[in-house]
Amino acid sequence: MKKYFSSMSFCVGFVLVSFMLFVLVVSLFWLPYDTTAMDMSHKLSGPFGGHLLGTDQFGRDILSRLMKGVQVSFLIGLLVVAFGSIMGILIGSFAGYFGGKVDEVIMKLIDTQMAFPGVLLAMMLIAVFGNGLFNTVLALAIMSVPRFARITRSGYMKYREADFVKAERIRGAGSLRIMFVHILPNIKSEIVATASLAFAGAVMSEAGLSYLGMGVQPPDPSLGIMLSEAQDYILRAGWYVLIPCAAITILVMGFNLVGDGIQEINERR
Amino acid sequence: MPERLITLENVTKIYGGRKRTVKAVDHVTFDIYRGETLGLVGESGCGKSTTGNMLVHLLNADSGTIRFDGQEITAMSEREFKKLRSDIQMIFQDPYASLNPQKKIGWLLEEPLLIHHKEMSKEDRSRKVDEILRVVGLDESYRDRYPRQLSGGQRQRVCIALALIVNPAFVVADEPVSALDVSVQAQILNLMKKLQRDYHLTYLFISHDLGVVSYMADRIAVMYLGNIVEMGTEEQISRHARHPYTQALFSASADEEGRERIILDGDVPSPSNPPSGCPFHTRCFRCREKCLDQKPELCEMEPGWKIACHYPHEWEEGEDSPQRKAVEV
Numbered sequence: 001m002k003k004y005f006s007s008m009s010f011c012v013g014f015v016l017v018s019f020m021l022f023v024l025v026v027s028l029f030w031l032p033y034d035t036t037a038m039d040m041s042h043k044l045s046g047p048f049g050g051h052l053l054g055t056d057q058f059g060r061d062i063l064s065r066l067m068k069g070v071q072v073s074f075l076i077g078l079l080v081v082a083f084g085s086i087m088g089i090l091i092g093s094f095a096g097y098f099g100g101k102v103d104e105v106i107m108k109l110i111d112t113q114m115a116f117p118g119v120l121l122a123m124m125l126i127a128v129f130g131n132g133l134f135n136t137v138l139a140l141a142i143m144s145v146p147r148f149a150r151i152t153r154s155g156y157m158k159y160r161e162a163d164f165v166k167a168e169r170i171r172g173a174g175s176l177r178i179m180f181v182h183i184l185p186n187i188k189s190e191i192v193a194t195a196s197l198a199f200a201g202a203v204m205s206e207a208g209l210s211y212l213g214m215g216v217q218p219p220d221p222s223l224g225i226m227l228s229e230a231q232d233y234i235l236r237a238g239w240y241v242l243i244p245c246a247a248i249t250i251l252v253m254g255f256n257l258v259g260d261g262i263q264e265i266n267e268r269r
Numbered sequence: 270m271p272e273r274l275i276t277l278e279n280v281t282k283i284y285g286g287r288k289r290t291v292k293a294v295d296h297v298t299f300d301i302y303r304g305e306t307l308g309l310v311g312e313s314g315c316g317k318s319t320t321g322n323m324l325v326h327l328l329n330a331d332s333g334t335i336r337f338d339g340q341e342i343t344a345m346s347e348r349e350f351k352k353l354r355s356d357i358q359m360i361f362q363d364p365y366a367s368l369n370p371q372k373k374i375g376w377l378l379e380e381p382l383l384i385h386h387k388e389m390s391k392e393d394r395s396r397k398v399d400e401i402l403r404v405v406g407l408d409e410s411y412r413d414r415y416p417r418q419l420s421g422g423q424r425q426r427v428c429i430a431l432a433l434i435v436n437p438a439f440v441v442a443d444e445p446v447s448a449l450d451v452s453v454q455a456q457i458l459n460l461m462k463k464l465q466r467d468y469h470l471t472y473l474f475i476s477h478d479l480g481v482v483s484y485m486a487d488r489i490a491v492m493y494l495g496n497i498v499e500m501g502t503e504e505q506i507s508r509h510a511r512h513p514y515t516q517a518l519f520s521a522s523a524d525e526e527g528r529e530r531i532i533l534d535g536d537v538p539s540p541s542n543p544p545s546g547c548p549f550h551t552r553c554f555r556c557r558e559k560c561l562d563q564k565p566e567l568c569e570m571e572p573g574w575k576i577a578c579h580y581p582h583e584w585e586e587g588e589d590s591p592q593r594k595a596v597e598v
Contacts, residue, residue, distance in 0.1 A: 163367035170325050171431065172354035172384045185371040 003265055010261025016254030020247075024074050027067035035068045036060065036219045046239065053243055056226075057233060062240065065221035066247055072222045073203045073251060076137055080202035081195045083141035088148020089184070089191065095149065096156025097179050107153070110146045118143045118201075119208055126214045136215045140205050144198045151194045155187030189266050196259030200252045207248050223248050274439060274471050275301035275324065280333035280343075282319050291541045293319040295495035295548075296333065298567065301439070306465065306472040308486030308503070310479060310518070312537055316495040317475045321441045324473060325359045326350050337439070355385045358432035362444035364424035368416040374427055375412030378402070381435045397434065404467075405430040406460060422453035426460065433464065439471045447478060458485060479519060483507045488573075491515045494540055494548040497567055501574035511570065511581045513553050547579070555580055 004010045032052065039059035047054040053063040095106040113121070122139035129135045159165055160183070168178050203223075209215035210224025218225055226244040234241050282294040294316040301307045309317045322328040323335060326342060335343045337357065342350060361367035368377065378398045382389055389397075399409045405426040416424055425445065432440055442461065446454040458481065464470060476482045482489060489506040491499045491514065499512035510516045517531040533552045538544050544551050550560040559579050567577040 163361045163363055164369045166327055167359070167361060167367045167428075167431070168369075169327060170354065170357075170359050171381045171435070172351060173380070177384075182369050182372075186369070 004261055007261035007264050009257040009264065013254045013257025013259075013261055016250050017258055020070060020074075020251050020254060023067055023070050027071050031064045031067055033061035033064045035064045035221050046237075054237070054239060056229065056240060062226075062243055065226060066223075066243060068221045069223040069226055069244065070247060070251070072133075072216055072220070073206060073248075076133070076140065076206045077199040077202045077255075079137045080140040080144055081199050083137065084144030084198055084202075085148050085191065085195055087141070088145045089152045091145065092149035092152025093156055093179050093184070096153035097160050097175065097183070099157070099160070103153070106149070110149050113142075114146045119205060122205060122209060123212070123214060126209070131214060131217055133216065136206060136209060139209075140202045143205065144202065147194055147198060148191070151190050152187065155190055156183055159183045159186055189262060193259045193262035193266065196255050196262065200255035200259065203248065203255070204252050207244075223251075271302040271305070273300045274303040274338060275473070276334075276336040277320075277324075278334045278336075280320070280323065280330045280335060282316070282323060282328060283331050285541070289541055292495050292543065293540060294323070294330075295543075297492075297495070297497055298333075299490055299497060299500060301471060301473060303438075303471055304465075304469055305487040306474050306485050308482035308489040309473060309475045309492060310477060310482050310489060311492035313477060314537065314540065315492045316540075317492050318443055320492075321359070321443045321473060321475050324439075324441050325357050326353075355381075355435035356438045357441070358435065358437040358439070359441040359443065360425070360428050360432050360445045363448050364421050364428055365416075365448070367428055368424060370416055372415075373412065374402075374414050374416065374419075377427070378412075378430060378434055381431065385435050401430045401434045404433070404464070406456075420453075421449050422456060425449060425453075425457050429457075429460065429464070433468065436468070437470070439473070441473045441475070443475045444477070445474075446481060447476065454481065461485070479507070479521075491518065494537065494543055496548050496577060497575075498549065498578070499576045500567070501571075501576075505571075505574050512549075512576050512578050513555050514549050517554075547577075 005014075037060060039055065042050070042055050042059045043057055045051060045055045045059075051061045051063065053061075053066065056062055056065070091106055091110070095103040121143055122136075125139040125142065126135055129138065156179070165178055165182065168182055173182070206215055206222070207224035207227065210222040211228045212224075213228070216222035216225060218229075223244045227241070227248075230237070230241040230244065277300070278298050279296045280294060280298070281292065281296055284291045284293050297316075297320060299307075309320065311317050319328065323330050326345070326347075330343050333343065334341055337353060340353070342353065345353075368374075375398055378401060379394050382394045382397060386394075398412065402408060402411055407423065407426055407430070411419070411423070411427070416427070419427065428445075445461070446457050449457060461472070462485070465472060472485070474482060474485045476485075483503055486503050488500070488502050490497050491506065491512065493514050499506060499510060499515045506515060507519055510519055513531075517533050520531045531554065533554075535552050538548075538551055546562045547553070547556075547560040547565050550556045553560065557580065563579070565577045565579045567575045568581075569575050570581055
């Protein structure tokens with residue numbers, strides 16, 4: 001962990017992610033206002049009044065909605081990374097370790113999926129399965145499988161002919177033991193870097209889907225919904241647009257920088 | 270006659286696909302007797318490691334038979350071979366690459382016991398690990414260390430411990446000391462010799478270092494381009510070699526007075542396009558017409574001394590060969 005702080009991008013990313021994590025933790029215990037409580041007498045009031053970040057077109061507190069939106073983003077990011085990484089690691093492990101026909105078939109399928117525009121795929125899945133948090137997570141998780149599968153596969157290809165793997169075979173270790181007990185721990189830092197990038201991607205895609213009205217449904221807040229609602233008032237209340245934008249930027253950039261930093265250090269080794 | 274532990278008969282291994290094939294091991298036949306050390310020498314790429322890998326079932330032979338203790342292992346599936354896994358172990362060349370960097374030494378040593386002796390209790394395993402660490406000259410404090418915290422010699426000791434913890438009968442040592450400092454080499458070799466006596470081990474000792482092989486081996490087999498060209502006791506091979514390749518090889522390590530150094534012309538031919546006739550004829554200083562198109566068989570010249578050459582008796586004291594280049598050392 002310590003060695004990663006020698007990378008500038010990791011440090012910056014770490015600060016940004018820590019800030020958002022702080023917001024998340026606070027939001028779990030305390031929100032300034034109810035996120036759906038409307039106050040029609042204070043519509044679109046500016047920041048630093050009674051409401052720290054102002055209110056939206058229904059007089060709802062933007063800070064509270066933002067904090068709730070960050071919660072949603074983290075929840076979706078975590079679930080997407082969890083599902084996507086488990087599926088991707090399993091697929092990539094078998095493809096990379098066994099190679100040959102297994103690898104060819106699996107990777108052709110993965111390539112086919114990668115050729116699909118991600119958001120389009122997610123929209124298709126949502127069109128089939130319907131709206132909602134779970135379906136959004138499912139769609140985004142399926143989208144993130146290829147990147148996990150690829151990085152895992154390349155790690156396995158690097159290690160499957162390593163001397164210590166041969167030595168394990170001679171000691172009688174079975175394929176599953178070699179794959180998951182011996183090789184997988186050796187590529188964990190690559191997987192963590194990918195997970196960080198995938199997290200950023202998931203946050204971004206969720207915001208995109210919610211913006212298009214296909215992710216989280218109103219009146220529940222989400223960064224994407226706030227953005228789409230705010231755009232109508234861009235001339236009258238510019239700060240309203242900027243606030244969800246800034247949150248998305250900090251979150252996505254933070255995780256991207258962390259991922260890049262880890263990759264950078266991994267390559268330096 | 271000592272008991273045969275390993276028998277190879279006409280073992281061939283071909284690498285590559287349809288277009289370009291490489292005969293890494295070409296109809297190799299030899300025996301390894303119980304309790305001995307057979308040294309396998311040759312230049313890099315001559316097929317000695319491939320032979321070792323076939324013996325531990327990492328590679329399957331394309332033809333021929335390999336028998337271990339009377340059982341044919343060539344055609345065994347991994348599942349069938351599993352019960353023999355603990356009998357045949359291997360020590361690798363590079364002690365830096367052959368230990369999983371993510372695992373502690375104690376964990377690594379316990380794993381083979383978990384695999385092969387499921388009935389063992391945790392305490393028994395732990396005791397056995399401590400015991401084997403002491404056997405290879407380390408102590409219990411190494412259990413909690415990672416491989417990166419150990420020196421090359423210590424790592425190789427751990428590798429030896431890993432091979433021995435399952436009580437094998439036969440150990441393939443694939444250049445076990447060539448990655449180590451000279452000062453450490455001797456310690457490891459002496460440890461291997463001591464363990465051989467204590468545990469009645471049989472070794473196949475693969476190396477390109479003739480000094481090391483002469484020190485370790487009871488018998489030596491010399492490989493060239495996938496073929497065994499000469500095989501005999503250590504004394505016969507290192508002092509009275511008859512095959513021109515063996516002579517050249519051992520003259521290159523000439524540390525004694527009075528032995529002329531034979532310099533071979535050219536490089537080893539590509540194994541994907543081996544020469545016709547005798548594989549060595551392109552570089553042989555005794556090459557004649559017959560060598561160009563007839564491949565010599567490995568024939569027993571004296572009991573236990575085999576040689577694959579058409580003219581094994583040519584070389585006598587004082588014989589003058591025109592193509593032979595002698596250099597004073």
